[in-house]
Amino acid sequence: MSWSSFNHIEEISMKKVVVLGAGGKMGYRCSRNLKGSPYEVSHVEISEAGQARLRELDIEFRPADQVLPEADVVILAIPDNAIHKATHALEPLFKKGAILIALDAAAPFAGELPDRQDLTIFVAHPCHPPIFNDETGLEAKRDYFGGLAAKQNIVCALMRGPEEHYALAEDVSRRMYAPVMRCHRATVDHMAILEPVLSETICATCLTVIREATDEAVRRGVSKEVAHDFILGHLNVELAILFDQLPGVRMSDAANRAVELAKAEIFIPDWKKVFEPEAIAQSIREITRPNS
Structure with missing residues (x-):
């Protein structure tokens, strides 16, 4: 199933997405961009600073054990050196067949994610806005990281899981990194390069x-x-x-x-x-x- 064929409001409105680390450096960006999306999005954040940032967006946060058991997609907006500890502690809560989206290839490449074969592992990383671009607005010109006003490309990899999960994971990735131009598909090994x-x-x-x-x-x-x-x-x-x-x-x-x-x-x-x-x-x- 291609991204364009999956991109139907009535289909994706039934999907539940959870952002882990929703108020962190990357989690905040993902949470902001997914706000107003057709998905049912829940946010998990344990730090007081992160919770304060979510309040700035008028976003509520909930305990992991309340939202993970029903989540179709879980975005791992967690630092690379904390992913192993966090995901293994939460492993019993992940729904069978859930898609875990890592924002960097490092932890999946290193085998840091739970070894449950019923979990899909997907990686999505931004290329950031290109130096050579057609942006004209000041906000877009100064959006060096992307995910705010400037267009960017992203790279994605389906590391483990059924092919039919790719379209859903790509759609979530496009929305959390929006505005996105091209979505390149690669392997996790190539993403590590x-x-x-x-x-x-x-x-x-x-x-x-x-x-x-x-x-x-x-x-x-x-x-x-x-x-x-x-x-x-x-x-x-x-x-x-x-x-x-x-x-x-x-x-x-x-x-x-x-x-x-x-x-x-x-x-x-x-x-x-x-x-x-x-x-x-x-x-x-x-x-x-x-x-x-």
Whole structure:
């Protein structure tokens, strides 16, 4: 069943959705976006701070044992390093055939979710609004995370469970991350490559170095305003060239030579080993390890 064929109000209005951690960082966004949806949505939040945030949205919260036994879909808006403890404690409450939606691939990849074969495991993660977009409104332009005003794409994976559950889980995911353009289907293994490896191990690290290098330019006498204007402008055009936004345009020979020399100086030759399965598994073990 495709998402478009599933998207009928009379069909989805019968489905019950529970947001676990409904007032947390991601839970708040999901709760806000699902407010007014055709689903029957319940919210579970145990922290006082999270409960206060839900009150700001005029959303009531209920105990887990009152809502989970009837939930068709359970959104796990819980930190990666707390998912194992929370889901195993709540395991007896999950309805047979329920769909658990994880907001990140780390915990499912690491085997942190309950091993009940009657539970469907689905993963849905946002791509966040793209750098190159057609947004015009100020609110959308400044919605860097997405899920508020700016359009974004999402990636989903059905890790375990019947194929017919995919359409329902995708529909819930589209609504909680709205406004959504494309929904890409992937495997959990591929999602683990995308995050943490591509987005954090590589991208966040390189961008952190760029920020540190910008600060170093300022320390050496370049004004902060000049340094920031210069690097942010160059990031824009260089990303446009490297990600095929300017067909036929390439970096200059001098720039390419500078990159060639710098890579040998800055990166170790086998840096791509971070994509190897054991390296990915180790990174995810660190992410999902409970705080001591």
